Amino acid sequence: MKLWASIQKDIRILLRDKVGLLLMFGMPVLLVIIVTSIQNNTFDLLNKTKVTLLVCNRDTGAFSGQFIKAVGNAGMFKIVNSANNETEENFKEDIGNKNAVLGIIIPEIFSRQIAAKSKTVTGKALNSFGLEGDTSKVNLDNLNSLTLYYSPAVQQSFKLSVQGALSGCLQIIESRQVLKNMYFAINEKPMPDSLQNQMLNNKLTIAEVPLSKNKDTAVLNATQQNVPAWTIFAMFFVVMSLGSSIVREKLSGSFIRLKTLPTHYFVAILSKQLTYLAVTLLQAVVIFALGIWLFPHIGLPALSLPRDIIGLVLVTLTCGWCAVSYAVCVGVFAQTQEQANGFGAVSIVILSILGGIMVPAFIMPGSFRTIMNLSPLHWCLQAFSGLFLEGGGLKDILINILSLLGIAIILQLAAFTALRRKKLI
């Protein structure tokens, strides 16, 4: 009766706190939509959109044409041709004007260089077989056939993958020419196209398998990553409402009256915990529902729920309880509402950064990895990722759940000790 009366009181106060509700429901919903949309665009940019490559071909030989065709076939680039008599300065300007971040100038000597290099390599190869080959020397170290221009905004990893793709295309042209030369030298007739294709295009394939705990292929998209992450953030943001609710009650006259009544203050704390635990579960339901039903209507991938629903419920409950325990702790230790709100909000942002919610954990320096383990949001994210991204079940994320329970118990004990020390219970 007393607990139920307290829960009713807390729910009524909560429902009349419009700002608190907006912070706990409106803000996370907005965040999850905005961040997912932005990240989805980035995913599309990387996965679906081709990178525009501006090409200035000054070479009149056959190899440059073959090279451009090979680059086009690589699938990574959209080739935009520039005038072949363009100056370097104009070409640099053109890269920006044509919304490209990359450009290459193929010099006039490109085909001659490829021909000379392949001739030299063929000659050396034939000599090593004991056959007579052309021994004219070309300095292979100083060949610089192409110049790659790139925007300073291009990341090093992306630049390296572009260089790799271009080098691969160059390799194809050179290898083909070496093969042709060798075939001609041995057979004294041109190499047939069918053999050429067989030799050059019959590469071994690389199978791609996303890491997954089950046999189904895990879905990796912006929705699967962001919806659980921002749900966790929303859950922990109840600190703003719950923390300040505890401080407000401590400071108000109502607390004095509660102490004179024949009921333990523990009932009030328990009531708040149950009320806000329900709030965190509702947050999860609302955000997951948005991911499932709203996202496809606004051009975002739909959220696909994990196969282990019991695991999902348990993880959500544990994360919610951990978030509530953190908020209770902040509320008990804070002396004023300003302290609770200020510390609560800033600490959640810091803990979410450390936990990998805002910044992917794998890009953090090694020294941060230990600190990361102290953030309850990290364990929440690991547990949700195990279910949503890796397709795991309860047994796969048990360690995360146990860690969260451990953190929640420590927070509860700290709050209880502080309440005793302050003679509040």
Add this chain to the structure above:
Amino acid sequence: MQHPAVNIINVSFSYAGQPAKLFNNLNLTIGAGERFGLFGPNGAGKTTLMSLMTGLQQQWQGDIMLLGNTIKTKSKHINKLFGYVPQDFALYEELTPVENLAFFGAWAGLSKTEIKERTGTLLEVMHLSEAANKTVNKLSGGMKRKVNLAIGVIHDPQILFLDEPTVGVDVQARRDIINYLLMLNKKGTTLIYTSHQLSEAEGLCNQIALIDAGKIIANDKLENLLAHHKQDGLEGLFLTLTGNTYSNQ
């Protein structure tokens, strides 16, 4: 034999970090059914004494008995014996008077039916029926005071501690509150009241104690004190006994 409402026996108390004792072997008895007024200058110890009697303040020596029960046991049974109406609004401003009464009634151990009955009665006698379902933060100061008092008596306590129950209210609201308190006392509730409104106290209290610097300097029926000190009002008596100068400077 009827126990006194409050029996303070050799109580000593000092605030943490303050070596001087505010109370040193203080003794005071308040009879059951009395309308007891506790007066004194600011800092004399009125509110602290009230806190000791209600168990809000701990770490003291001696004993305090409420209707024959020592409060040292911290038994929840003792908390049912008294109601407390603090000077601050001890309620939830986001809730309506009905919701406040329901919550505090439940905490006082009343059943749903008892809460409903008591709430109806209290709203009526305090003229709060029209405001019953408005949130407290939308009520006037006088209305809030009445709700504050109603919560303190929701469980029909035998002793009612009142700390400045009418501060900041208009004449009409004050009259309502005082009339209600007199009615409660007629039904047997002991009133233990402190205020700076001495004229109000003259009409309410039949037993007066004056406290100064942690000591009870007078304790008797109001008419006896006035006659003994040749005063015709509580204000004159107060100034005679506590002096004309500020004591808390």
